[in-house]
Every structure is written in structure tokens, then in C-alpha cells.
Amino acid sequence: MSTHNNFDPSRRAFLGATVGGTALSIAGLPSQALARINAPHPHEKLKETTEVFGFCDMCYWRCGLKIRSRDERAVKIEGNPEHPNNWGVVCAKGNSGLMVAYAPNRLKYPMKRVGERGAGEWKRISWDEALDTVAKELKKIKEKYGPQALAMIGHGTWEKPYHRLAHAFGTPNTTSPVFGLCCGPRGLSNVMVTGRNLTGNETIDLENCKYFLMMGRNVTESLHNGETLGWINGVANGAKVVYFDPRYTITASKADEYYAIRPLTDHAFLLAMIHVVVNEALYDKKFVAEQTVGFEELKKRVQKYTPEWAESITDVPAEVIPRIAREMAAKAPSVFVYAPRRLTRSANDLGTGLSITILNTLFGVWDRKGGVFSPIKFEVPEIDLPKFKHAHLAKRIETGGDFDYSGDVPQAHIVDEKGQFQRADGAGVMGRWPLANAQYGLTNEMWKAMAEQKPYPIKMLMTAGGNGFLNSTDYKTIRQALMNLDFYVAADVMPNEMNMYADIILPEASYLERYDDLQTGGAKEGYVAVRMPAMKPLHDTRDAWTICKQIAERADLGQYFPHDSIKELIEERLKKAGHSLAEIEKKGIIKVPADPKENFRGEQGIPSVFPTPSGKAELVPSILKMMKFDDALDYVEQVRPDEDEFHFTFARIGFHTHARTQDNIFTAEFMPENLLWIHPEAANKRGIKDGDLVKVTVRDGRSEQIKVKVTLRIRKDTVFMVHGYGHFDKRMTTAYNKGASDSNLASSAQEPRVGSISMGQSLVKVEKV
Numbered sequence: 001m002s003t004h005n006n007f008d009p010s011r012r013a014f015l016g017a018t019v020g021g022t023a024l025s026i027a028g029l030p031s032q033a034l035a036r037i038n039a040p041h042p043h044e045k046l047k048e049t050t051e052v053f054g055f056c057d058m059c060y061w062r063c064g065l066k067i068r069s070r071d072e073r074a075v076k077i078e079g080n081p082e083h084p085n086n087w088g089v090v091c092a093k094g095n096s097g098l099m100v101a102y103a104p105n106r107l108k109y110p111m112k113r114v115g116e117r118g119a120g121e122w123k124r125i126s127w128d129e130a131l132d133t134v135a136k137e138l139k140k141i142k143e144k145y146g147p148q149a150l151a152m153i154g155h156g157t158w159e160k161p162y163h164r165l166a167h168a169f170g171t172p173n174t175t176s177p178v179f180g181l182c183c184g185p186r187g188l189s190n191v192m193v194t195g196r197n198l199t200g201n202e203t204i205d206l207e208n209c210k211y212f213l214m215m216g217r218n219v220t221e222s223l224h225n226g227e228t229l230g231w232i233n234g235v236a237n238g239a240k241v242v243y244f245d246p247r248y249t250i251t252a253s254k255a256d257e258y259y260a261i262r263p264l265t266d267h268a269f270l271l272a273m274i275h276v277v278v279n280e281a282l283y284d285k286k287f288v289a290e291q292t293v294g295f296e297e298l299k300k301r302v303q304k305y306t307p308e309w310a311e312s313i314t315d316v317p318a319e320v321i322p323r324i325a326r327e328m329a330a331k332a333p334s335v336f337v338y339a340p341r342r343l344t345r346s347a348n349d350l351g352t353g354l355s356i357t358i359l360n361t362l363f364g365v366w367d368r369k370g371g372v373f374s375p376i377k378f379e380v381p382e383i384d385l386p387k388f389k390h391a392h393l394a395k396r397i398e399t400g401g402d403f404d405y406s407g408d409v410p411q412a413h414i415v416d417e418k419g420q421f422q423r424a425d426g427a428g429v430m431g432r433w434p435l436a437n438a439q440y441g442l443t444n445e446m447w448k449a450m451a452e453q454k455p456y457p458i459k460m461l462m463t464a465g466g467n468g469f470l471n472s473t474d475y476k477t478i479r480q481a482l483m484n485l486d487f488y489v490a491a492d493v494m495p496n497e498m499n500m501y502a503d504i505i506l507p508e509a510s511y512l513e514r515y516d517d518l519q520t521g522g523a524k525e526g527y528v529a530v531r532m533p534a535m536k537p538l539h540d541t542r543d544a545w546t547i548c549k550q551i552a553e554r555a556d557l558g559q560y561f562p563h564d565s566i567k568e569l570i571e572e573r574l575k576k577a578g579h580s581l582a583e584i585e586k587k588g589i590i591k592v593p594a595d596p597k598e599n600f601r602g603e604q605g606i607p608s609v610f611p612t613p614s615g616k617a618e619l620v621p622s623i624l625k626m627m628k629f630d631d632a633l634d635y636v637e638q639v640r641p642d643e644d645e646f647h648f649t650f651a652r653i654g655f656h657t658h659a660r661t662q663d664n665i666f667t668a669e670f671m672p673e674n675l676l677w678i679h680p681e682a683a684n685k686r687g688i689k690d691g692d693l694v695k696v697t698v699r700d701g702r703s704e705q706i707k708v709k710v711t712l713r714i715r716k717d718t719v720f721m722v723h724g725y726g727h728f729d730k731r732m733t734t735a736y737n738k739g740a741s742d743s744n745l746a747s748s749a750q751e752p753r754v755g756s757i758s759m760g761q762s763l764v765k766v767e768k769v
């Protein structure tokens with residue numbers, strides 16, 4: 001195992017140099033960054049440009065943008081220096097957003113399927129025909145099966161009107177991948193321990209943190225500008241970084257200490273950390289005594305998890321654990337145990353998340369400088385809508401894709417408009433997945449429900465973006481689900497494997513061409529931001545809200561879209577909040593200033609707010625005990641490869657987003673195909689050389705072919721590839737057949753208590769082709 005403990009601090013000077021792609025190279029130097037952002041492009045000798053504000057839609061972080069246009073065409077994407085999500089910085093993916101609008105392969109006009117479903121044969125039709133058909137099918141499904149037979153999957157800022165349409169229709173079956181495929185177990189573990197959800201835009205006081213213990217949170221490549229920038233500033237301000245990852249990433253290269261932990265075993269390391277912290281009394285005594293419950297029980301439960309035990313499981317040397325614990329205690333509460341953002345890996349993702357939150361709580365980080373702060377919220381009331389027939393909808397927090405599940409999820413949330421059919425994916429349903437968030441659902445279970453037509457028939461699907469195939473792990477189930485449907489309508493901007501199966505395609509205007517609903521957020525300051533169109537929609541495309549309104553009107557649900565345009569809707573919302581469109585258009589954002597008293601109440605000795613059943617942070621969560629799920633705290637054995645096998649791992653790279661940028665002609669330039677990382681010893685043993693083509697085969701028989709990169713930057717028992725490649729939709733002419741699909745190799749095992757996918761449990765063989 002390779003550890004790199006003797007880190008040379010002078011390397012800090014390089015911090016800004018290679019982080020995550022070209023544009024972020026300026027991230028460490030905000031003033032220079034801003035100067036560069038504001039400077040005219042050397043080739044800009046043409047007509048003047050106009051500027052409008054927006055927010056990025058190239059990933060889910062939504063950085064503030066300032067977009068320059070000439071002759072009604074967007075020509076340059078820049079960052080909005082006022083926006084707390086990025087302070088003016090735009091990453092490589094964000095810059096490549098122009099090539100979403102101008103993509104040659106873009107969906108350009110409404111189409112209907114003419115060949116077999118999934119064969120990719122289309123005919124152009126008019127918007128009227130497309131919308132009439134969708135409305136007719138909606139009515140037909142409702143009549144024949146009831147509204148619950150519609151499922152709706154969406155992921156992105158555009159998804160909100162589709163959720164509204166589906167809820168107005170009366171189905172409980174709306175879902176976003178963000179819970180079941182990404183952050184579910186992590187958000188849930190925060191909520192169980194503290195009642196506070198630390199996901200979405202995390203409220204970590206990165207700049208002032210003095211010690212980052214990072215469990216594979218690859219913050220420099222799986223990046224979010226504002227977060228990455230805050231972390232860089234924290235490191236520049238002297239924070240120590242201890243990083244764990246089976247692979248030597250860019251973040252590892254910036255760390256003071258790096259440990260190539262055995263995949264899937266983070267929980268064992270974390271339990272041993274808790275063991276040391278409680279036994280050596282390294283925790284924040286005042287905080288634990290006054291603001292937590294369950295300490296004694298926790299102490300008893302972790303006695304068996306010694307550092308020596310953890311070493312045998314994780315490969316992290318036993319003596320390192322007490323040292324890290326003591327170092328952190330010395331810096332607490334300005335410390336942070338950094339969870340991976342996507343906590344969908346192991347057989348106990350919930351336990352891993354819990355132990356991270358417990359450690360943070362033992363160090364008393366809540367509402368403290370350098371720990372976790374409380375955000376200031378900018379309240380912008382929703383528009384007035386007629387009461388949804390569907391009981392839960394009156395209460396639904398319409399956050400358009402943002403997490404908010406710290407509040408109660410009423411039982412009515414998970415049934416159809418007549419109060420009969422429970423969510424088909426079982427999210428929030430007793431006896432199925434009661435811990436899963438019923439607002440976002442379990443997308444993986446929704447596909448299964450469609451494939452098996454259980455617990456009741458789902459006959460129509462509406463998707464708003466996303467890619468069921470490449471962002472899942474089970475092609476067979478997704479294909480079966482799509483083939484089972486009576487009707488599938490896909491709204492999207494670009495072709496992908498999932499919408500290849502649609503009966504009708506509704507081409508959306510891209511985020512550079514449309515207004516969308518307001519972006520509200522809470523950082524140290526509160527804010528509301530606007531997205532204005534930087535250009536007229538190209539081709540025969542329409543914005544998401546207009547599409548939904550026009551379907552709603554045809555399906556007798558027009559009352560849920562009472563405005564003439566989305567612009568009118570946001571004007572009304574701003575007015576209700578005491579502001580105006582004219583005001584927000586000036587800077588793209590309106591802010592409520594940060595308030596240290598509110599952000600860091602712990603600094604004033606004011607107790608934190610923990611909306612748990614006990615009103616305190618629960619070191620052994622009472623809800624889990626009540627549900628008999630508290631065994632999540634205990635370590636469970638993880639799969640281990642045989643002599644001739646490897647752990648299969650995958651992740652992001654700075655200049656690609658999931659499976660959606662491989663066909664972008666800007667980002668494809670950086671990396672047209674992915675490679676399989678393999679250690680030189682493992683490669684030699686198999687007669688494999690750098691650049692060779694290999695076959696990667698999972699125990700269950702699935703396989704992919706890919707070229708290899710022989711590198712010391714990975715454990716001998718592990719292989720790795722960048723996520724998002726291996727596209728098989730021929731319409732994606734740039735991405736088609738390039739590299740291999742991690743989705744077709746990753747595991748579909750489920751977190752046993754949450755229901756989310758735990759993708760990291762595949763074991764693979766690698767052989768030369």
C-alpha cells in the first residue's frame with residue numbers, strides 16, 4: 001500500500017495550478033480571477049456585447065453566471081462575481097455550456113417515434129401534434145388505470161414545472177435521482193443525528209476550518225466551484241488535509257497525508273476514530289454534555305472497534321488513528337470530517353454517514369467558526385395555486401430539485417390523489433423503504449416498479465432530463481421498464497440512451513435560452529438569483545415551463561399554470577417578497593447579508609437548534625432505534641476480491657459532468673474516452689501494457705472493453721474508470737462507442753435500510769483482449 005505521509009508544504013504554492021480543469025486554475029486567487037473575468041477577450045473586436053445574468057445548469061451546483069451576447073447569440077459565459085456559489089468562477093464544464101445551446105446533435109424539434117421503441121427512428125412533428133398527443137395519453141392513462149399509473153423522473157433546475165404537472169395530475173410517483181443514486185444516505189445520516197440536512201449546498205465554514213479529514217470527497221475534481229474555492233482558501237489559511245481514497249487523486253496530491261484505504265471500508269476507520277475519541281475523552285465535553293444525548297450508549301457500542309481491528313480491515317496503520325484523533329481534538333471545533341458527496345458505495349452507506357456525523361458532533365462543530373454554519377435563508381413565497389387534489393401537495397416544498405427533507409413528511413405525501421395508492425417505489429412507505437425521502441423518492445426502485453409492474457401498473461413515463469441507463473447500474477431493468485410502458489414522453493435538450501426509447505420527444509430550450517423559476521439559497525448570506533435568457537431559443541424549441549403549461553391546458557389542468565409566461569411567474573414571486581424583476585436583473589442576484597450571530601450562534605454560547613425528537617444531537621438516533629435500524633451503527637463485512645479479482649471503482653473528472661458532457665464538443669476535446677486505471681504489478685501479472693485493450697468482467701457476467709492506463713496512482717487490488725462513458729445512442733455522434741460504461745459494471749446492491757443503490761460493490765476480472 002502506498003501512503004504519502006511526508007508531504008512538502010511548499011507544494012501548497014501549486015494549489016491553484018491544476019485543480020479540476022482549465023478555468024479553475026485561477027480559483028486560488030480571487031482578485032486576479034475577477035480581473036481576468038472582467039477583461040475583454042483579446043479577439044473581441046467585433047460589435048459590443050450585452051450582458052444578462054443566469055445560473056449554470058451544467059451540474060447541480062448552479063453557479064451564478066453573467067453571459068455575454070452579440071446579435072442575440074450567447075458568445076461567452078462568465079461567472080457572476082456576486083454569487084456565493086462561485087464568486088465569479090466558472091469551471092470547464094460551465095464554460096462548455098455554450099455547446100449545449102449550439103450542439104450540432106441537439107434535439108431541435110418535436111419528434112415522434114416511427115420505428116420499434118428504442119430503435120431510434122423518428123419523424124418531425126408540430127408542437128401542436130406533440131402536445132395534443134401527450135395530453136390525450138395522460139387522459140387515457142388516468143381513465144384506464146388512475147393517475148398513479150404515471151411516473152415522472154427529472155433532475156435539474158428545469159424539473160420543477162414537470163413535478164407540478166405530475167402532482168396536479170394526481171400521481172405520487174415523481175422522483176429525482178438525487179436521493180437514491182447520490183446523496184440519500186448522507187443527508188439521512190445528518191438528519192437522523194442532528195435533524196439538520198447537510199446536503200445540497202453544504203454549509204461548511206471551509207475558509208476557517210483547520211483540519212479536513214476527507215473520506216474520498218474528491219473536492220478538486222468532483223468539484224463545485226464555491227465549495228472548491230472555499231476549501232482551497234481553507235488550505236491556504238493553514239488547514240491540514242488528511243485524505244483517504246483507494247486512488248491518488250488531485251485532492252490527494254494537495255493533502256498533507258494520504259491513505260490508500262481499502263475500498264468500502266471507511267466505516268471501519270471511522271468507528272475506530274470514534275472509539276479513540278470517546279475513550280481518550282477527546283470530544284468537546286461541554287457540547288456533548290449540554291447538547292447531545294446517547295453518549296454512554298455510543299461509547300459502549302464502539303468498544304470493540306479498536307485501531308488494530310480497523311487496520312486489519314482498512315489497511316490504515318493502527319497508530320495513525322489515535323494521532324489523527326488527537327490532532328483533530330486540538331483544533332476542534334474548527335475541524336470537519338468530510339463525507340463523500342455521493343454516498344452510494346458500500347453495504348452500509350447509512351452507517352458510514354452516521355459515523356461521520358457522529359464524529360463531527362463529538363468535535364462540536366455545529367454553528368462554530370471553522371465548523372458548520374447555519375445559513376441565512378431568503379424567503380421568496382411561492383405563487384398562489386388552486387389546492388392540489390393530492391393532499392400532500394399543499395405542503396410540498398417546491399424547491400425545484402433542492403433537498404429539503406428535514407421537515408415532517410406527512411403520510412399523505414406518499415399516496416395518490418384519492419389517498420389510495422402509495423408511492424410505487426416504496427419511498428417513505430412503512431414496510432418498504434420508510435427511511436427514504438418521499439419527496440425525491442428512490443429512482444432505482446421506480447425503474448424496478450416499472451419493469452415488474454409492481455406493486456401496481458405504471459403505464460406512462462414522463463422524463464425531464466436524466467439518463468436512466470448511464471446513471472444507473474442495471475440496463476436490463478431500465479430497458480424492461482421502458483418496454484413495458486404504454487407511453488413514454490421525454491423532454492430534453494440532447495439525445496441520450498433513455499430518451500432514445502421515447503414515443504414523443506419534446507425539445508427544450510437550453511438554460512441559456514430561457515427564464516426558469518427563481519433560485520433561492522442559503523449560504524452565509526441568503527440570496528435569490530434569476531436566470532434570464534441570453535439568446536432566443538434556437539431551432540423549434542420551447543422552455544420547460546411553457547411546455548408544461550401547454551400540456552396542462554390540454555389536460556384540463558391549466559389552473560395550475562395561471563401565468564402567461566414564466567417571466568410573469570417570477571415577477572409575481574419577487575413582488576411577494578418585496579422586490580422586482582428590474583431590481584434583480586441589475587446584478588442577477590439579491591442578497592441578505594451574512595450575519596455572524598445567526599451563522600455561528602455557538603460562538604455566542606447560544607445552543608444550536610437540533611430538530612430531532614429529543615431536541616438535541618442524538619449520538620444513537622432515536623428514530624433508528626424505534627425502527628430497529630440502529631444496527632446501521634455496527635460494522636458489516638464488505639465484499640473482498642479473490643486473488644484474480646479487483647474492486648471496481650469509478651468517479652468524476654473535473655471537466656465532465658456525469659454522462660452528459662461526453663457528446664459536448666468542447667469537453668470531449670479534453671478527454672474523448674475513459675481508461676481503466678490499473679496498478680503496474682497487477683498489469684504485469686496479466687501481461688497487460690499501457691494502452692492495451694482489456695475486457696472487464698463482473699462476477700454477474702456483465703462486461704465492457706476499455707483501454708488501460710497503467711499507473712501507480714491506484715491500489716493493487718482496485719481498478720478505476722471515469723464515470724459517464726460508453727454511450728450507445730448513435731445520435732450522440734461525438735460520444736458514441738467511446739470508452740466504457742461504469743454503469744454497466746457497477747453494482748445494483750441496495751443500502752439495506754435506505755433503499756438507495758450501493759454502487760461500489762462490484763468485483764471484476766480484467767483480461768487482455
Ligand SMILES: Nc1nc2c(c(=O)[nH]1)N[C@H]1C(S)=C(S)[C@@H](COP(=O)(O)OP(=O)(O)OC[C@H]3O[C@@H](n4cnc5c(=O)[nH]c(N)nc54)[C@H](O)[C@@H]3O)O[C@H]1N2
Pocket residue numbers: 057155156158177178181182183342464465466467468470471472473491492493494495496508509510511650651657658659660723742743744746759
Ligand atoms: N454508474 C454510475 N451511476 C451514477 C453515478 C456514478 O458515478 N456512476 N453518479 C450518480 C450521481 S452522484 C448522480 S447526481 C446521478 C445524476 O444522474 P442524472 O441527472 O441522470 O445525470 P446527468 O448525466 O447529469 O443527466 C443529465 C441529463 O439531463 C439532460 N439535460 C441537460 N440539460 C437539460 C435541460 O435543460 N432540460 C432537460 N429537460 N434536460 C436536460 C441531458 O439529457 C443529460 O443527459 O447519477 C448517479 N448515477
Ligand SMILES: Nc1nc2c(c(=O)[nH]1)N[C@H]1C(S)=C(S)[C@@H](COP(=O)(O)OP(=O)(O)OC[C@H]3O[C@@H](n4cnc5c(=O)[nH]c(N)nc54)[C@H](O)[C@@H]3O)O[C@H]1N2
Pocket residue numbers: 059060182183214215216217218219221222223224244245246247249261262263264265266339340341342343345649650651652653654655656657658720760
Ligand atoms: N467535474 C464534476 N464535478 C462534479 C460532478 C460531475 O459530474 N463532474 N458531479 C457532482 C455530483 S452530482 C456529485 S454527487 C459529486 C460527487 O463527488 P464525490 O462524493 O467526491 O464522489 P466521486 O467522484 O464519485 O468519488 C470521489 C472519490 O471516491 C473514491 N472512492 C471510491 N471508493 C471509495 C471508498 O470506498 N472509500 C474512499 N474513501 N474513497 C473511495 C474515488 O476514487 C474518487 O476519487 O461531484 C459533484 N461534482
Ligand code: SF4
Pocket residue numbers: 056057058059060061062063086089090091092093094095223224225
Ligand atoms: S461547478 Fe461548473 S458545471 Fe457546476 S454549476 Fe458551477 S460552473 Fe456550472
Ligand SMILES: [Mo]
Pocket residue numbers: 178181182183342
Ligand atoms: Mo450526485
